[in-house]
Amino acid sequence: MTSSTVLEIDGIYKRYGEQNALEAISLDVARGEFLTLLGPSGSGKSTLLAVLAGFTAPDRGCVYLNGADITHFSPERRRFGVVPQGYGLFPHLTAYENIAFPLRVRRTPRTRIDGRVQEVMELLQIEGLGNRLPMHLSGGQQQRVALARAFSFEPDLLLLDEPMSALDASLRRDLQAELVRLHRQVGTTFIHVTHDQQEALALSDRIVVLNRGRAEQIGSPRTIYDHPASRFVASFLGKNNLLKAIALVGPDGRIQFHWHGHRIAARPGAVPPTAGPCILAVRPENITLDAVRSSASHSDDRIRGKVISRTFLGSSTDIVVAVGDDTLSVTLPATAASPTAAGEDVWLAFDSERCWCLPNGDASPSQFAAISSELAA
Incomplete structure (x- = not known):
C-alpha cells in the first residue's frame, strides 16, 4: 500500500454453492480515483461492490481502508456512500427527507442537517424539488436525489452499482457528464459498477475488467482498449x-x-x-x-x-x-x-x-x- 492508496483489496474470494463469484481479487484504489468495475452479467462486479460496502462477507481475503482492516465492519461503520440499482429511495419520504435520512441516522444536529441538505441539493442542481415524493420525480431527478443522499454525510468513498441502468440513452449521457463534474468538484473516491463499455471508457481513471469472478485486466481506459490482455477483454471492450x-x-x-x-x-x-x-x-x-x-x-x-x-x-x-x-x-x-x-x-x-x-x-x-x-x- 502506498501513501496515495485509500482502499486495498487483498485476495478476496466469495463462493455461492458450486460457483466462484470472486476469485483472488486484489487491487489498490488511489485516493480521489474514479475506478470502474466492468464486466458482463455474472462476472462478479456487483458481488465485489457488496463486499466493499459490507453487505456481503468474503470467504477469504481482506479489505483495508487507509491501512485499517475493515473486512468485518458493518456498512454503517464504513462511511461509504452507496447508490444502488433502482435508486433505493424511500417512496413515502420527500426528496429532502431522503437526502437527510443518513444524517439523521448518524444523529447529526438538526441545524447542520438543513444546511448540509441544501448544500448537496445545490451541488446536484435539484433545488426546488425538496418537497416532492419520488413518484413525482423523473428518472433523472430520482438519480440526482439518490446521489445527493449518498453525498450528504461526506462519505470516504462513493459506491455506484449500475446507477444509470434504468435511464434512456439521452439521460445516461447527461448523467455521465454529471458524474464527471461531481467527481472533479468534490474529489471523493468513486467505485462504479457497469456492464456498459462506453460508459466505462468515458468516466474512468482506471477500469477493472471482470470475467467469471476473476480480474482479467486492470488499467487505464486507453491501455485496456488499445492493449487488451486477453481474448475476452479484446472482444468485450468495444468491437x-x-x-x-x-x-x-x-x-x-x-x-x-x-x-x-x-x-x-x-x-x-x-x-x-x-x-x-x-x-x-x-x-x-x-x-x-x-x-x-x-x-x-x-x-x-x-x-x-x-x-x-x-x-x-x-x-x-x-x-x-x-x-x-x-x-x-x-x-x-x-x-x-x-x-x-x-x-x-x-x-x-x-x-x-x-x-x-x-x-x-x-x-x-x-x-x-x-x-x-x-x-x-
Whole structure:
C-alpha cells in the first residue's frame, strides 16, 4: 500500500454453492480515483461492490481502508456512500427527507442537517424539488436525489452499482457528464459498477475488467482498449476483429503477422515474447478500405476482400468484408467517401501501429513450421 492508496483489496474470494463469484481479487484504489468495475452479467462486479460496502462477507481475503482492516465492519461503520440499482429511495419520504435520512441516522444536529441538505441539493442542481415524493420525480431527478443522499454525510468513498441502468440513452449521457463534474468538484473516491463499455471508457481513471469472478485486466481506459490482455477483454471492450494468424520475425528483425497468405507488419511490442500462433486483434476503425480498380495491382500490405454489407449508423458506416472464410468489420466516418457497395471487391490495409496480438493455441505446429520456412527462404 502506498501513501496515495485509500482502499486495498487483498485476495478476496466469495463462493455461492458450486460457483466462484470472486476469485483472488486484489487491487489498490488511489485516493480521489474514479475506478470502474466492468464486466458482463455474472462476472462478479456487483458481488465485489457488496463486499466493499459490507453487505456481503468474503470467504477469504481482506479489505483495508487507509491501512485499517475493515473486512468485518458493518456498512454503517464504513462511511461509504452507496447508490444502488433502482435508486433505493424511500417512496413515502420527500426528496429532502431522503437526502437527510443518513444524517439523521448518524444523529447529526438538526441545524447542520438543513444546511448540509441544501448544500448537496445545490451541488446536484435539484433545488426546488425538496418537497416532492419520488413518484413525482423523473428518472433523472430520482438519480440526482439518490446521489445527493449518498453525498450528504461526506462519505470516504462513493459506491455506484449500475446507477444509470434504468435511464434512456439521452439521460445516461447527461448523467455521465454529471458524474464527471461531481467527481472533479468534490474529489471523493468513486467505485462504479457497469456492464456498459462506453460508459466505462468515458468516466474512468482506471477500469477493472471482470470475467467469471476473476480480474482479467486492470488499467487505464486507453491501455485496456488499445492493449487488451486477453481474448475476452479484446472482444468485450468495444468491437474487435479477432483473426487467427501466425506471428514471425521478418528479415528486418521486425515481427510480421501472416494471415490468409498476406504479411502484415506490426509495431514493436505488439506481440508475445515468442513467435507462433496468435490472435491478431484489429479494431474496425484501424482498417482502411479502397475499391478495387482494373489498374490496381496486388501488394503485400493490401488484402483483397469482398463487401458483404454496409450499415449506416449516423456518425459512421459499418462495412462487413469477407476475406476467405473470415469476415471483418470496418468502420468509416459517415463523411468519408466510399463508393463500395455489397458485392464489390475492395483492398484492405491494416494500421500496423494499432495491431495487437494475443496468444492462440489453436493453430497447428505444421502450419507454423511451413510459414517459418517460407519466410526464411
